[in-house]
Amino acid sequence: MFMINTMTIWLLALRTFFSNVSWGQEFHSDRNPQDWVIAKNYYATFILGQDTALTKELLTLPEVQHLLKQRHSRYLNNTKCADVACFLDAFKWKHQEIDLLVNIFVAKSKGQVGQSFRKRLMDSQTYGLSQGKKADEYLARALRQDLEAMNYVIDVYAGANKPNYPRIDSISFNIASKSYLYLLKDVAQDVLKDVRQPNLAFYESLWTAVRLLEVNERWDAAQLEPLMEQENKKAYEAIRTTDFKRYPYSLLLTLGAGPDQYDQPISPGGMLRSRMAARSYFDGLAPFIVVSGGRVHPYKTPYIEALEMKRYLMQVLQVPEEAILIDPHARHTTTNLRNTARILLTYGFPPDKFAIVNSSVPHIDAVQNMADRCIRELGYVPYELGKRISEVIVEFKPRVESLTIDPDEPLDP
Template sequence: MINTIKIWLLVLGTCLSNVTWGQEFHSDRSPQDWVIAKNYYASFILSQDSVLTGQLLSLPEVQNLLKKRHSRYLNNTKCADVACFVDAFKWKQQEIDLLVNIFVANTKSQKGQSFRNRLMDSQTYGLSHGKKADEYLARALRQDLEAMNYVIDVYAGAKKPNYPRIDSISFNITSKSYLHLLKDVAQDVLKDVQQPKLAFYESLWTAVRLLEVNERWDAAQLEPLMQLENKKAYEAIRRTDFDRYPYSLLLTLGAGPDQYGQPISPGGMLRSRMAARSYFDGLAPFIIVSGGRVHPYKTPYIEALEMKKYLMQVLGVPEEAILIDPHARHTTTNLRNTARILLTYGFPKDKFAIVNSSVPHIDAVQNMTDRCMRELGYVPYELGKRISDVIMEFKPRIESLTIDPDEPLDP
C-alpha cells in the first residue's frame, strides 16, 4: 500500500485541470487545480483514473441520474430568485445517496481496489485504520458531494459560514445584477459539459467558480509552496542535523491587523521578534509563520508572507530558515497546517516542535482541545510542556491530514 506521507505529498504536488485531470505536477497549473485537489480529494483521485471514471459514469443507472440532474441544472435559465439557482446548482440528497451506493458497489474490481487503497492510505477523510474500504469510500464520496453543496449554499445562497465576519459572501444577493451573475456562472460551467456524463462535474465546477467570483481561492494562494516560497527551507531540512537542536521547528502564531491596508500588525511584529530570538538562541533550526489572507475582511495581505518579510528584512533571519503557512485562518488551523508540514517535509518524527505567541494566545492553545473537536472533529497535535509563558511544546498527529469540508478556503 502507498505510504501515507507520499499520498499527502501527492495532494500537494499533483494537480488537475478543469476537464482533463493530469497525473504530473506542473508549476504553471492554475489556482483552480489546487482548489479542487485540496477540497475534494476523493473526486480528484477518482477522476485521475479515466478508465475507472469512464466505467462508473457509463453505468445505466448513473447515466439516468445524470440526465435528470443535467435537466435540473439547465432549468436555471428560468430562475427568478436566488433559491432557484441554488436548487439547480446543488446535488439532491437522493442523488448523493444513489451515487455513493453505486460507486461503492462498482469499485470492487482490481482497478477499483487501487483507487480505494490510495484513498484509504491518504488519511484525508479521517484515520482509515480499522475501517472497511466500503465504509471509507462512502464517507469520502459523500463528504465531497456535500462539501460542494456547502460552498454553493454559502457563496451563492449567502448562508452564514462558520466565521461570517471573515468568510461571508461578497455580494448583495437582493440586487438584480446578482441574478445575472449566477446565470453567467451557470453558462460558464455548461461550456465544459460537452457530453452527458460530464454532468457529474456540474456541482463541482459551479462550487469552484463561485469561490472564484467571490475572490475565495485562498486554498490555492502561493502554491506550490515547496517549489516557491518554501523551497529554500524545504531543501535545507534535508541538510540539517536536528540532533544539534532541542526542537525541530518553531511555529509563530500570527495576529491579524485591525486596519485595512496594514500589512502586519504590532502583535505580528512582536511575535516575529520572539521567534527570531528563539532561532538565534538555537532552540530550533526553522521558523514557520502561519496565517492567511484573513483580517480584516478581504485584506489583500497574506499574514504569513508579511511576517516572513519582517523576519528577513528587519530581524535578519535567513530565508532558508523560514517556512510559511499562508492558508490558516484560525489558531486551530495554525497548529493543524504546521502539523501537516512537520509530517510531510521530512522533519524528525520523534522530536517536539514549539509554538510561540502572546501569553493569552498560548493560554488558548493550552486549552484548545474542545475547540478543535468542535471545529475540526479531531485534535491535530499532541501538547508537551509549557517551557515559558509564551512558548509551548507540541507534536503533530496523523489526524491533521484530514480534510475539513466546511472550510473551503483552508480545507
C-alpha cells in the same frame, strides 16, 4: 511504524499535485489554482478524475447515466430562474442523488479497475484515519463528504448562508440585487460550456462551487501553491541536510495577530511575535520558523499574514530565508496548529521530536485549552501538547489526524 508509513504516503500524494494531472479531456493538465482548490477540498473527486478508466466505467453505467440526465436537465432550468432559491435548486446535488451515487460508486469500484483509486484514497488519510476501516466505508464517507461539501459552498457563496465565521468568510454580494441574478446566470453558463458530453454533468456542482469561490475572491486554498516549489523551496531543501540532533526542537511555529486596519500589512502584534521567533531561532532552539496566517483580517484584506511576517523576519530581523517556512492558509489558531502539523508530517521533519509554538501569553494560554474547540470545529485534535517551556512558548507534536480535510472551511480545508 504506522505514522512513518503515512507520512511517506501523504508526501507522495502531495507531490502528485506538483506533476501534471490528467482530469480527462475537460480538466486542466497544468498546475493552476483551480486544480489546487479542487484537490484540497474534494480530494476523492480529484483522484477519481485522474483515474480515467474508472471514471469512464462509473459514469457510463446506465443507472448513473439516467441520474446525470435528470441532474443536467435540472441544471439547465437555471435559465428560467427568477430568484436565488431556484438557482440553488439547479446548482446543488439532491440528497437522494448523493445517496444513489455513493451506493453505486462503492459497489461498482470493487473490481480490478478500482483498486488503485481505493488504495490511494485510504493511504491519504484525508477523510480521517483509515486504519481499521473497511474500504467500502472509507470510500462512501469520502464521496458523500465531497458532494455535500460542494452543496455547502453553493449555499454559502450563492445563497448567502452564514459560514462558520461570517465576519471574515461571508459572501461578497448583495443577493437581493437584480444584478446578482445575472451573475448567477453567468456562472451557470460558464459551467455549461465545459459540459460537452452527458457524463460530465457529474461535475456540474463541483465546477459551480469552484466558480462561486472564484467570483467571491475566495480561492485562498490555492494561494502561493505549490509552496514546496516556491515560497518554501529554500527551507524545504534545507530540511534534508539539517542535523536535527543539534537542536532541542524541530521547528518553531509563530502565531500571527491579524491587523485591524485594511491597509496594514503586518500588525504590531505580528511584529512582536516575529521578534520572539527570531530570538528563539538565533538562540538555537529550532532550525526552522513557521509563520502561519492567511488572508484573513480585516475582511477581504489583500495581505497574506504569513507572507508579511516572513518579509519582516528577513528584512528587519535578518533571519535567512532558508530557515523560514510559511503557511499562508490558516485562518484560526486551530488551523495554525493543524497546518503546521501537516508541514511536520510531510516535509521530512523527525517524527519523534517536539516542535514549539510561540505567541503572546494569553494566546499560548488559549492554545493549552484549545482541545475542545478543535474537536468542535475540526472533529479531532491535530496535535499533542508537551510542556510549557516559558510564558510564551509551549511544546507540541503533530498527530496524523491533522491530514483530515475540513469540509466546511473551503478557504483552508
